[in-house]
Amino acid sequence: MKQKDKKRAKRYTGRLKNISLPDLDVLDDVAAHSGFKTARSAHKRDASRKSGAILKKGRVIEVMGNYQCRIALDSEVIFASIGGRLKQFKNQSSAILAVGDYVEVDVSPAPDNRVENILPRKNSLIRYSSGSFQKEIALAANVDQLVITSSWRMPMFKPGLVDRYLILSAKFNIRPILVINKIDLCEDFEELEGEIAYYRESGITIILSSIVSGEGIEELKNELKDMDTVFSGHSGAGKSSLINLLEPGLELLTAEVSDFNEKGKHTTTQAVMLPFSFGGYLIDTPGIKTLTLNQDDAPLIPKLFPGFDRFYPHCRYRDCKHIHEEGCAVLAAMEEGKLDPMRYESYVWVMQNI
Ligand SMILES: Nc1nc2c(ncn2[C@@H]2O[C@H](COP(=O)(O)OP(=O)(O)O)[C@@H](O)[C@H]2O)c(=O)[nH]1
Ligand SMILES: [Mg+2]
Ligand SMILES: [Zn+2]
Known part of the structure; x- marks a missing residue:
């Protein structure tokens, strides 16, 4: 741990001392007896909250600046702001609202709805800001899969880059789908298969696609259907x-999108879930571009x-x-011809250049 980080961690613990964390487990079967449970858990979590709160479960489908967001409830989409209690945790990525979060929102003061609780996340994509106080920023939560877009040619297929994205998907516990696009530019499929054999053997879903021939598009659609997917990849792929x-x-x-909320306030969209007409969502945020490995990831990479x-x-x-x-079983595998030396080289390169 760097000296700077140590200081930060210390200050953090101090702040959290006087704050009681919300009791999230009790919300698991809210649907079963929502009236009773909601009333009870609301009471348990925050005795000081005004009575008459009407908590509804929903999903954050858009995050704007100024603590504003849009939430999909069962039958409608509403605007909401982030409750004061959650703002207290704003230096903690797990407490900052991310697109894809399941939340409890108090709709009693409508239209001034307030997000009161963020429900436990299955996973989240986190980027690290450098230098500022707030170190971790959650870009998206509860993501099913990460499409890694690469191209066979123009630009040339770069396994080293693919490795980095695959490490990220493993780190965030998100299923990767490797798309190798522009296969209309492929003249030697044996060469292509040779290059990707390692990934196939590793059990990674691979889709060979072309927007020119249309190949792989249906296959991709099938993978995206009913899933929440983030697209990443080298630009130009x-x-x-x-x-x-x-x-x-x-x-x-591609750039920040400006919008006005119901109250006519100017807001800027930071992240959004866009529905596919065939089912499922595309999770889009400009922040995805800054998702990279960093120094803290170094100890994780061997695994x-x-x-x-x-x-x-x-x-x-x-x-x-x-x-x-x-x-070392990795070195042994390479000696026995079970591990492509090129992949091992890529591993060493990542370790040395993180
Ligand atoms: N030959 C070929 N060109 C493609 C294919 N897909 C995209 N392109 C071209 O590659 C360039 C970059 O595409 P774009 O979608 O902007 O890439 P992005 O930066 O990843 O969003 C454009 O000129 C596209 O027309 C493909 O499957 N085959
Ligand atoms: Mg683009
Ligand atoms: Zn080893």
Whole structure:
């Protein structure tokens, strides 16, 4: 831990001392006896809250500036602001509202609805800001999958880059889908299959696609259907072209989008869930571009590197870095021809350049 971070962590603990965290477990079966449970848990969590709160469960589908968001309830979409109690935790990524969050919102003061609780997340995409007080920023929560868009040519397929995205998806516990686009530019499919064999063997879903021939588009659509998906990838690989083909007219947040909320206040969209007409959502945020590995991830990489889960459990040392340790199963696999030396090189490169 860097000296700077230590200080930050200390200050943090101090602040949290006087704050009681919301009791989220009690909300699990709100649907079953919502009246009773909601009243009871609301009472338990915050005795000082005014009586008459009407808590409804919903999902954040858009996050704007100024603590504003849009929430999809069962039958309607409402605007809401983030409750004061949650703002207290604003330096903690798990307490800042992210698109995709399941929340409890108090609709009793409508139209001034307030988000009172963020329900536990299945996962979240977190980016790290450098230098500022608020270190972690949750970009999206409860994401099913991450599409990694790459291209076979123009630009050239870069397995090293794919490895980095795959490490990220493993770190955030989000299923990866590797799309290799522009296969209309492929002249040698044996070469292509050779390049991606390792990923296939690692059990990663791979889709070969082309917006020119239309190949792979149906397959991609099937994977996206009814799922909440984030698209990532190297620029120029064809991310926008693929999305346009899948859903013509979908407006992406290439730049910040300005909007006005119900009260006529100016707000800026930071992240949004866009519905696919065939089912499922595209989660879009300009922040995705800044998702990268950082120094804190270094200790995780020996276990998160794509395909290494087949080997590292057999390393003699639990914290094996697979560099020169005795009894390293990764090095052994390479010697036995079970691990492509190019992937190992990529691993070393990531470790040295993080
Ligand atoms: N040959 C070929 N070109 C493509 C394909 N998909 C996208 N392109 C082109 O690649 C360029 C970059 O595409 P774009 O969708 O803007 O990439 P993005 O930066 O990932 O959003 C554009 O000129 C597209 O027309 C494809 O499947 N085959
Ligand atoms: Mg684009
Ligand atoms: Zn090892």
